[in-house]
Amino acid sequence: MSYGRWNINLEHFPCYWVSRKSGAEAFSLRKTPLDAQAPHYTYRKNALARVLCAGFVLLAAAGSQAQETQQQDTRTGNFFQRLGGYYKADWTGKLPGGPAPERRALDAPLNSPPFPSSDWGYGGSPAIGVPDSNAYPLMTALKKQNSRTKIYGWIAPSVNASTSSTNNFPVSYDIFPNRLELNQAVVYVERLPDTVQKKHFDFGYHFTAFYGIDYRFTTAKDYFSQQLLQRNKKYGFDPVLEYADLYFPLKEGLNIRIGRFLSVPGIEAQLAPNNYNMTHSLLYTIDPFTDTGIIGSLKLNKQWMVQLGVSAGHDVAPWSDDRKPSAIACLNYSTKSNHDNFYACANGINDGKYAYNNLQHYDATWYHRFNAKWHTATEAWYMYEREVPNVAGNVSNPLATETGANGAFCAAGQLRCIAPEYAVVNYVNRQMNPKLYLGFRSDLLNDKKGQRTGIPGKYTENTFYATQYIGSTILIRPEVRFDHSWDRRGYDGGAARNQFFFGVDLIYKF
16 A cells, blocks of 8 residues: 555555545554544554554655655756766665566576676577566666667776787787777667567667777678778777567567677677676687678577578678678577576588688587576587688798688698687686676687687686676676697797786776
């Protein structure tokens, strides 16, 4: 029962107001209006009861009024006052909440925050059966917090200290050693389809403006790629994600995505808030980043999902001279408890001949929740390209390589060869409290012909990291990392086998 603008639910207290047909209200120590027979306020004549009742009512009123004040702080005033009010409420833990929205998918295995997502990830689709419950400072300041179309983003600078002086690669994305840099400044315009309901068609869309040094890893050929491939600009712009989602209530939900989207398999993503920590694994650094095409994701039931699609090839625009029709096929399975998830993909499959990032990519991911605090994520892949030009210097009249696409260290006398590589990575994460988690990552890459890193051989890295939230809008992510190349000097531009790295980034969401 509510009272006026305070929305006090007095049924939670030993005494409460009771409305009568006559318009009278009554105090009572019971949950029946025994003393409410007269058209005026009556109450138990016990003095202690009167004091307790009055105290409960005043406490409830004060609490409700404080919550109302917080809501007003985020919804009143001019744009900047509303924006400031949202951040103040968020950072002090007083951001108004609401009831949990309906969910049709399996129970979420994780807490978010502190983890990047509450669900095990898969690409090429929104999470089918999961509601869009996100609120953003900018949308609140614009008085559009209830809009289905949302504008939001983040700014992510970082700083690092490294034993390398020339280049941190294959650490990514912080390849510039001992520097403070702007990794990402990102704006999203997004509408998620309603995939919780199963009654009607719905649609969504996504547009991205992405700027920073990280564009060097997201660039796809002929999407403004001259910034990197021709000019080698340190900072650049990339329209990383541009797509439409079409949702159909078939089985447990069918989503068809058309446009440029993230390469479907994998634990990590290009967008900073979607990752466990600041830097990326060796595995992720050299695999495909984005595809342009069409992919369908069909939830057969709550546990099984199949995905089929076709793209123009990895990291190329459909109008690029490197485009090739390429198949995508994935299978996703979760146990009934959702404590385990398995995701396998054949990604970008075509003739496999050398071209810009034309990798034949076979990927498998396993997530496991031990309990509410601990979980692990493991990924492995095998990739290759065929007929890659030999750059080992052991053949006369070597073939030219394509700009931005490495050659291979082939056997003596071979003009071209197959260039394979494999990698595996494991994350172990422990939630310390609702705003903090710690983790450890171990990683192995074998770039057999050096086609991905430029220096053939085996690489490993081990990273300790932490993520601390301030409210839900600021993330601070420090880490300590050690890399080693086992067969050749693979770090600092070929000058060292080992690399120690300390870094921290800050993500500020708006």
